[in-house]
Amino acid sequence: MKIHCFQHVEFEGPADIAFWAATRGHTLTYTRFYQHEKLPELAEVDFLLVMGGPMGVYDEHYYPWLSEEKNFIRKAMGSGIHVLGICLGAQLIAHCAGAEVRAAPxxxxxxxxxYATRESAEVPWFERWFADGLMCFHWHGDRFELPIGAVDLARTAANDHQAFLLNKRILGLQFHAEVTADALEGFVANGAHELVSSAFIQDATSICSPEQPVQELNVAMHQLLDDFLTQ
Incomplete structure (x- = not known):
């Protein structure tokens, strides 16, 4: 399978998804927008992966490449290939599907x-990982409304709409299940100014603690990817 990754900043790459792709024999190519790389030909992509970043979906004034990225995402969503968005990527997919993206509560x-929602029972391969709550990593200030026709899959104590599935082949995850220990260090190093005292903001030591369930989360992500790609 030919996977293409849209990467918006250096410190938010596919992380453990790259390891998963290698173990499955998939090829992984990139458009690194921060390096002004070109978009691929859609015909050469089987699975589009849209990663996160500190910018917002409406920030074309600061990041002009967002416009061409959105156009490509819309075409990919209509082509029948698999599309996965993580954090900003999920917001971009929702936005391209006509849903509103705004500041989260x-x-x-x-x-x-x-946690899984009631509606996630329609998607058992997703629900089983979240029925009792799955500890995941988060770094976001915005949230998406659900696109028309999407299945609302997940929530947290702080915010609803943490994941959705649209037309079986388009998946949005507001949280990060792809993180590794190195990826966590990158988040903290580049976003330290955001670590202010709040009910749903942890400090750097807690975020990067070796006690955090990184490996368990990666196991879940690998199986989610395998199951998603069979749909």
């Missing part, structure tokens, strides 16, 4: 459990 930074 609570900024979430750190490790907090994600």
């Amino acid at each position: 609570h900024k979430e930074i750190g490790w907090f459990p994600v």
